[in-house]
Amino acid sequence: MTADALPTLAPGSWLKAAGRPHRRLLGLSAALVVGDVAPAIGFAAGLGLAIGALEHSVAEAAPWLVLAAASLMLRGWMGQAATFVSATAAAAVKGEVRQGIVADLFAGRRPAAAALTAVVEAVETLDGHVARFAPVRLAATVSPLIVIAVCALASPVVAGILLLTLIPFVVGMALAGGAAAAESRRQFQALERLSGTFLDRVRALPTLLSFQAETRTTREIAGAADELERRTGRVLKVAFVSSAVLEFFSALSVALVAVYCGFNLLRILPFPVPETLDLGRAFFVLALAPEVYAPMRRLAAAYHEKQAAEAAAPSMAGPEPGRPVIAPPSRRWSSAPELDFRSVTIRYGDGAPAITDFDLHVPAGAIVALVGPSGSGKTSLLHLLLGLAPLSSGEVRVGGHGLSHAGAFAGAVGWASQNPVVAPGDLFGNIALARPGASAEEIRDAAARAGLQDDLGRILDERGGGLSGGERRRLGLARALLSPSCLLLLDEPTANLDPESEAAVVEVIRAAAEGRTTLIATHSQAVMALADRVVRL
């Protein structure tokens, strides 16, 4: 089951599909940005007519001045409304994409590390795409035409000039966009390299320190940081050149309009035109001319947001976009099941197998300890039963049900590790997570058997604040005790405990294992002593 084998959408289409459920919000935000031309026209008209009227008297100009001022204020408020709607639309799209990836993550459908960066960094790129790029995309094509049409009312010749100047603009933008895309992919790679190198070296910090390789590693990171700086500099240069070109053309076009208006007003045009301008109309078209190019300049400024989102789209798209979550059929056993591993091989991706040809028979109700150095595949065997590790070949039968058929025995297993999940809330509620329908009596009983008598009402924060190391293990075991499942999986349940706490936790494990088939991955002598059988990997 590899991601590459599945048909994938082009980044652009994927982004479009991601936005589809929120069409209305997206449409509204685009409409608000396009609507920005209304107050822009109002301001130009107010200013032009006011200057025209000032020839006669200040009083005549007053209403037009008020129109210009009111348009400016309206423009501010419309901008704010567009900001709010666009940000809300971005939040909606992000929320939906993120929930899909998170569901995949917890169902084991995506590799964890990739899903984590997809959920945070990749999803954040949607913010710029939806909130800043998408709304101006429509405005960049529609607004210039609206503004030119309005200009035509005052001066058809100016409208004609503006229409002609649009052609080099569009060509220039297409060229700049194409050049920037390639640079921006290389920049993204440089960022990934820096971030990967840093993560790898921080993880290996104890090793680096013991070999006194700090200075060399710092140089290496400096190299990656410089590379990113160069790449980013290049991307920005392309973006700045293209916006400088746009700005220059826009200034030239405006100057052309100004010269035409000036010569028309002076009546010294060297060619005949079907119109004679007055000061008000000339001022109006002159104030409006920059508004023809403003939306396209905004689009150019937001273009890198689009490229960032497109670079991130493949990692968000994941294995099968939009596939509904299929809950594996839940299997429960009324009594402790028998476990049978038959020539099981576990291989993640194309690396070396974590487990090869593993055979093990566990009689119903037995306790088996799996021991071996880190990396020997103990935890992979436990994850296999939960569907978090792939069954590459062989078969596991639990109480007669084959794993290759069931997919996983998730939802039907008791589990405890050295780090049980802690939900914000009280200890009581945290134990209850293992069996939603349990009565208060049953929960208190499980807590007592796990040795958690005092104050089940105390509030825990999500980092497990308020619990000692030993109490955290007891919380995990209390859940296992409460769970109705007859199959118990324990992953390093006593790691990092002092000998006394370990002895106490071992007693709880003994109680929890009663009437259940139990598989324990461990390094601990005390836990091995408890097992009916110790299997070395």
Add this chain to the structure above:
Amino acid sequence: MKPTTAHTGDPTLEALLAEQRRAQGGRLRLAALSAALVSGASVALLGLSGWFITGAAIAGAGGFAVVQAFNYLLPAAVIRMLAIVRTGSRYVERVSGHAAALKALARLRPLLFARLAAAPPRRAFSLSSGEASARMIQDVDAIQTVFVRLSGPWGAGAGALAAIGLALLAGALPALVLAGGIAIAIFGGLLIGRRVADPAGRRVQVAMGLFKDRLSALQAAAPELRAYGLESWAADQVGQAARTLDRRRVADAVAGGWIPVFQAAVLAVTVIGVIATSAPASLPLVALAALASVTGLEAAAALTGGLRQNGAAQEALARLAEVLDDPARPVIRQLAPAMAGDAIVIRSAALEIAPPFRLGVIGPSGSGKTRLIETLMGLRPSVADQLRLGGLPLEDAALDDVRARFAYASQDVRLLAGSIADNLRLADPGASNDDLWAALSDACLADRVAALPAGLDTVLSENGDRLSGGERRRLGLARAYLRDAPWLVLDEPTEGLDAATETRVLDGLTHHLSTRRQGLILVSHRSAPTALCDRVVDVSVTLSPGGIPLGGRDVRAAA
């Protein structure tokens, strides 16, 4: 908020930023100068255009003679020149400002790593790798704005001066109105920025941290969630944190949006005021003043617009200061006394040993074997008065001197992303290929590496996925063999190996020790490796309170 000043010999974050500002001074000054040119040219361009059109209209209405007298060539040429100056200097401002910022950030990132590595062990390992990389990547990115916006005041100042100067042509009163408007726009914008936008930006960064925390905590518990069928509950928990983040982002966008709303209102009132007060002047001058005040205020707005990311930048600075400025760091690290020799004293075991002594360390799981050797090597904080190295109490020795005395192969071998040769040369950058093969041969891995198509240049993915657990361990062993240090420290070197391989690995170890005459400290719970040792101590007994020495065997004569 300024990062707190730390009492250390190393410069604080504040000082580092100041140093980068100095280092990038040339580019930053160029950016500031260009920003001033951009604003000045913009104001003059629009003002002059207004004046030109209006003047042309009046001249045109005045008849042929007036038109002939109206000089339209000069203003038209000046307008074109101003357009070119504005475009060119905007490009220079952006390129040099961003180049300065990017270069400064590129210097800060490795510094951050160097600081992390040089910190005392308790701090160096306290940040999770995800947290550390978030600081180096996202937080450093967030402070880019601190450099880029340095040119803002120059642009705003030049724009304001040019606009007020042009307004003066229409009269003192319009100039005064414009100056007032610009001041209100700037200070109001700053106030909204500080009171509304900054806190909103900080709240986003905080929510981002909480969301990442929640996500990684629940992700780490994935098996438990699967076991109890809690996947959708967990997705919902993450969803709640994410929704908080999304809500705060919307709030942040809106909070920053109030600055332009306010400034648009100020602009509207100011333009009316300027036109009304300049009415006595000639019409072309009124047009000039009106258009100059529009662009002058826009230049001022660009200054406060740069403050939108300030909240995030300030929060990022505070987080970076946490890594860089450690108030607990001892000031006199460099003054540590020099060591004499390589002898190790373990008080609780009444042990004093020097190379080529071979010490075995045994004890049940969790009894502190690894803790003992890592403390000895300066990878964990040391307890006062327990260990001595080279004649010094360990806690007084310089970390560099301590670490220089050991070559270590840990139990969980950490491999770097890179080739096999890269990983081996970590121990000795100058090692030749022959040296690498010799070390691999002593670690019984030479045949396996030789069989790989790319040999020494085989690239290992993250933590060496292509090698089995036992092969990773032996690669770690070969790496330790390459390091020229008085003591070789091995933690469970043969764990997970079959008896035959174990014998070959131990033969290789014996060969290595006899050629190098290194001392050996070996942690193992297996009997074959400890049989190589001159003496074996049981840490569960010797390190207990009271520290009774108990050797598994008596000291045999050191070779």
